[in-house]
Each structure stands twice: as C-alpha cells, then as structure tokens.
Amino acid sequence: MSKTIAVLGATGSIGCNVLHCVDQFPEQFRVQALTTHTHVDKLLELVKRYKPEFAAVTGRSPADHDINLFQDLGVTVFTGQDALTRIAAKADYDLFVNSVVGAAGFLPTLAALDRGKEIALANKETLVIGGELVMKKAHEKGITILPIDSEHSAVFQSLMGEEHQAVEEIILTASGGPFRTWDRERFSQVTVEQALNHPNWSMGNKITIDSATMMNKGLEVIEAHWLFDVPVEKVRVVIHPQSIIHSMVAFRDGSVKGQMGVPDMRVPIQLALTWPERWSSDFPRLDFDTLRELTFTPPDFQKFQCLALAYDAANRRGTAPAVMNAANEAAVQLFLSNVIRFDQIPELIDRALQDFNHVSKPDEAELIRADQWAREFVLAKKS
Ligand code: NDP
Ligand code: MG
Secondary structure (H helix, E strand, O other): OOEEEEEEOOOOHHHHHHHHHHHHOOOOEEEEEEEEOOOHHHHHHHHHHHOOOEEEEOOOOOOHHHHHHHHHOOOEEEEOOOHHHHHHHHOOOOEEEEOOOOHHHHHHHHHHHHOOOEEEEOOOHHHHHHHHHHHHHHHHHOOOEEEOOHHHHHHHHHOOOOOHHHEEEEEEEEOOOOOOOOOHHHHHHOOHHHHOOOOOOOOOHHHHHHHHHOHHHHHHHHHHHHHOOOOHHHEEEEEOOOOOEEEEEEEOOOOEEEEEOOOOOHHHHHHHHHOOOOOOOOOOOOOOOOOOOOOOEOOOOOOOHHHHHHHHHHHHOOOHHHHHHHHHHHHHHHHHOOOOOOOHHHHHHHHHHHHOOOOOOOOHHHHHHHHHHHHHHHHHHOO
C-alpha cells in the first residue's frame, strides 16, 4: 500500500527535493496535496504531474482562468491566508510534509497534529515560535515529528537506540556561512549577492541569509531544544566548514555519535519519508580517498550576534523566540530588498526583543500577536 503525502511549499527548494525523492518510488507514494505561495504556473505543472486531490495558493489570488484549469484537473484549490490550515484539516494524507518557509508553517503543523497525522518538518520556524505547544500536542497524540533539517536528522539518527537520560549534549555543526572568515567591520558592506552565495548548500533565499547571519543556527538550537527535549544550555554549536558531519550527540559515558554524508538535503528528506525504514538511493557518496580534513572551531558570538540573540531568546522562553523569529523574517526581507544593511538585521531583532511586552506562558493567539507585532515593529523602525 502506498503512503499518501501532503507537500506544503512544493515549489520551494525543499519541496522540489521532496518531490524528487517521491519520484524515485512512484509505487510507494501518492501525493494528495501541493501548495505554493506565488508560483501558480509551477504549481499547475506539478498538479498535472502528481494529480493531487487538493492544491493551495497562499500569496496571491490566482486568475479565474487558472482556477478553472485546476478545477478541470479535478483539483480543489484553496486560496488565502488559511489555505494551508484548510489543507491540513481536509486532505486525506498519512504524512504531512511541511516545507514552507517562515511563520506561515506554524498553524498548519498544529492542524495536522490535531488530526494525529505524522509530520515531516523542514519548517523550523514552527518549533521556534511554538515549540512548547507543538511538542505537547505531538506527545498527546503519540506522534514522532520527523526532522528534515539536516542537523536534526543527524541528531535523530544518532539517538536511535539510545536512552534520553544518557544524552549529555547535542552538538550542532555549522558551516559558518560565506562570512566565516570576514572581520565584523566589513559586515556593514555585505551585498545581497555576497550573502546569497552559500559555500556548501543551495537553498531558498531566506534560509541562505539566515545562514550568513548565523540566525539559522540560532533557530536550529531552539528547534533541537524542543525536538529532543534537551535544555538550551546543552545544545552547543561547533563550526565545521566542510559540512560533512551533519551533527552529533555526546553521551554520559564520553561517547560521541554523529552522522556524516555529502551535503545533500535529499538524504534527510528521504529518511523522513521512509522512516522507520531506510531505503536505497543513488545520491552521491562520501569519497574517503579525496576527503582530506574535517575541522572544528567554536563560534564567534561577538561577530555573529544573531546566534547570541537566539540563545538569549531561547532562555527567556515565552514569546521571545516568536518575536525574534518574526523580527528576523521582516529584517531579512528588508535586507533582500536593499532597504537595510546586513549588520542592521541583528540590531532590529534586538530592538524588537527589548521593546516587546514579554508574555511568559503564551497561548496560540498570543504567539500570533507577538509575531505580528514584531513584523510591524521592524517595518516601522527600518530607517
Ligand atoms: P524556499 O523559499 O525555497 O521555498 C519555500 C516554499 O514555501 C515555496 O513553495 C514558497 O512558495 C512557499 N512560501 C513562501 N512563503 C510562504 C508563505 N508566507 N505562506 C505559505 N507558503 C509560503 O524555502 P526552502 O525550501 O529553502 O525552505 C523551506 C523551509 O525548510 C524553511 O523553513 C527552511 O528554514 C527549511 N530548511 C531548508 C533547507 C534547504 O536546504 N533549503 C535546509 C533545512 C531547512 P513560492 O514558490 O511561491 O515562493
Ligand atoms: Mg540545517
């Protein structure tokens, strides 16, 4: 019997790789829902190919003739802000693959969990905003959230067969991004083109900028804290520029387990799709004849202020990570549009965190309000 899947953010970098993995096993997977924010033509192509039951366009209203094209293909199309939550609530799927970018992924994940569905999560922002609520719901429903993020997949794999109490520390590796060797003084001159030029990974624009500021690693610290139920101070970051060891777990007997491989997102994606099994692939293999060195250095928190801000927000808990995440999303958009400088990204996030009236035990509605407040704050303070 085939596994039915919903792919949110199907037109993005992760979404395309998810569909590539699906293509390797056409008998084993059936795609039931596909979504895009703005790429209606690309979504139509995908709909023709995968013949899902549902589709969604969240970022703009498709023209009537496009809606007709979807309908002619027998596909129900949802539009607007709540389209992803409606898909999560209505489509008939076994596995909910959340590969949208940003806070938009949060409520749909909760909706899929409400139905007790298995989740493969690329959208790390879900856990940054509402990790406590999400994990509580996952535990209530007996669901294991399957990480797609390569570091978390590596930790997930390292923890297989291990007891939780034996974990001493989680060690997330980071490439350090394109500015690892730059002096901080040069950060005010960073161009969008330079920041989008990641040394090891090809990804969507938002996460690529997050990798350049190292906010990505900060988001991943919070993601790991919730996903693996480990205190924030026991999630350590190590700079490993080769991106071969995808992350590690240190155990109480002094043993360290990690997961290695060529940097290729299809590996963690395929595992999330096939778990608890591990299927074959023809993805590139590590070549130990040419691999020369694996190096490790501690991160520079003075230079990469976003990483320090993320640890602070994680320790403050409550609404702080949601405010930080939304301020970051807004600041990254402003940077990508050439409205602010690269070094203003952490400044604006810091100001948002300082000005927000912190809520220590927020519910879902308070998290959404905190998110909206932070976006508006950053847009108003940009100049
Ligand atoms: P992309 O920007 O490439 O794709 C994002 C997808 O989400 C697209 O389909 C996009 O539609 C859609 N989308 C964008 N904004 C919204 C919105 N507001 N509401 C609903 N849908 C939206 O991102 P990535 O694939 O790179 O990243 C997706 C997620 O996975 C992120 O959370 C990222 O941090 C995480 N991740 C990504 C990795 C990677 O290698 N790319 C690695 C590890 C984690 P449209 O095509 O119209 O823009
Ligand atoms: Mg990652």
